[in-house]
Amino acid sequence: MASAGEVMNNKQVILKHFIHGAPKESDMVVKTGSIMSLTAEAGSNAVVVKNLYLSCDPFMGSRMKKFEHPDFVSFKPGFVSIGMPGLTAWAGFYEVAAPKKGENVYISAAAGAVGQLVGQFAKLMGCYVVGSAGSKKKVDILKSKLGFDEAFNYKEEHDLDKALKRCFPEGIDIYFDNVGGKLLDVVLLNMRLKGRIAVCGMISQYYLSQPEGVHNLLHTIRNRIRIEGFVVFDYLPQYSKFLEVVLDLIREGKIVYLEDIVEGLENAPAALAGLFSGRNIGKQLVVVARE
């Protein structure tokens, strides 16, 4: 293990080119050629930081595309960043969805980094909570480890409308949307009066050349539904509050946080690409160093 003051190989995950579809392992390359010094310049205020973990989040895929927007910058090829799914779950559930005790909450991509926390926050509020995910293993974990009342594998449901009506005979008050597309369309048919849809992500749509059409928006009128998109960066002022409360909850055993840990920076490209095929269970992390 390297420590401050040493000289070592600089292992880097390099983005080879801006991507078009979902990120693939082959869009990145791991390089170890160059030598770097781990010494902070004498007399400067710089410190040397040792990163133990890297975060892998779906939003990183969109930064690998070339697009222009005042609030977002593409990664320059050769640059990797981390996300904050915990604050995302916190802000999206408490601030955007404005939950009330006893409400019916549905979460898609429920075994992901964000969804697992939303479900547990909702249970702590006394809500009835249903999640969907893409494998039997994930569905089992939702029910056995994360305390969801119900869960289903969307890949095995031929009729998603029926699946939702089975889980929510009285309809949905809050939909925490991580996927968008067809599922969102069917959810609109099942929302209760004054229901809220917090749009956190639309992972099913990011890499389609033409996003799917949503046909049931007429239901927003009849049932007075609010659909609201949000971005975690708007809630950074709440970060320390969030951390304080959530770390307490974890210490007290009231919530758990599942992590899917991959060893070694050289495996980061596969871990990132895996997010888009649903490989991970819980938050995807890459261990860069073990101490």
Next chain:
Amino acid sequence: MASAGEVMNNKQVILKHFIHGAPKESDMVVKTGSIMSLTAEAGSNAVVVKNLYLSCDPFMGSRMKKFEHPDFVSFKPGFVSIGMPGLTAWAGFYEVAAPKKGENVYISAAAGAVGQLVGQFAKLMGCYVVGSAGSKKKVDILKSKLGFDEAFNYKEEHDLDKALKRCFPEGIDIYFDNVGGKLLDVVLLNMRLKGRIAVCGMISQYYLSQPEGVHNLLHTIRNRIRIEGFVVFDYLPQYSKFLEVVLDLIREGKIVYLEDIVEGLENAPAALAGLFSGRNIGKQLVVVARE
């Protein structure tokens, strides 16, 4: 003219059958056969009311369809009701869209019963206001009589995205949606950060066998957009406040209310059907009696 105590022909507009598409004149029939007495029963608290006007509103078309929903009842064939577009404009603009001075406001079906008021409310708040409508005459009225800053005829714009970008080079803060469908989809591309879409109606969608798909909901995330449907009946407690304020504004000449008046109950079916082809300018009324 009949007065209380008389006996007269009972002229009725009868719904012949539940409809499937948009209401057509031929879906209704005017009957004058039966005789009715205009006398209230002696000793009862009943009063005889003389109706001078009938209101024609798009929502009446949906009541002519057969569908089941806890909050709505279909008209029984043979029953007609009135709407309240003024309170709709009031609630949708002030309560749902939550406007701020100087914001950019776009209104579709802007020369209709609701749209014309929303535009004038927005101007009173110091907003920049653009409306669209389906004829040159309506566009002229929006600019010359209703004080809109800009207006365009959507039927003459081959590229609605370009039309919106021309009218809103800095984007839209509030979209008051009366039409839904393709236009809503293009509006999503032009919403500013924290923009609000108040969904009042989707007249372009009501009578399609399959509603159009909306593809650009991903923008709700990036731009933190809120889409919220509403129904005027939820705001009935504000009716007297609304009436007081708006009648004052009309008396002071600060707003006008355009009405499209058709003479005689026998012309009501054509007036109602005309709403769905965009025949009317302003609120559609049918004069039943002149005193």
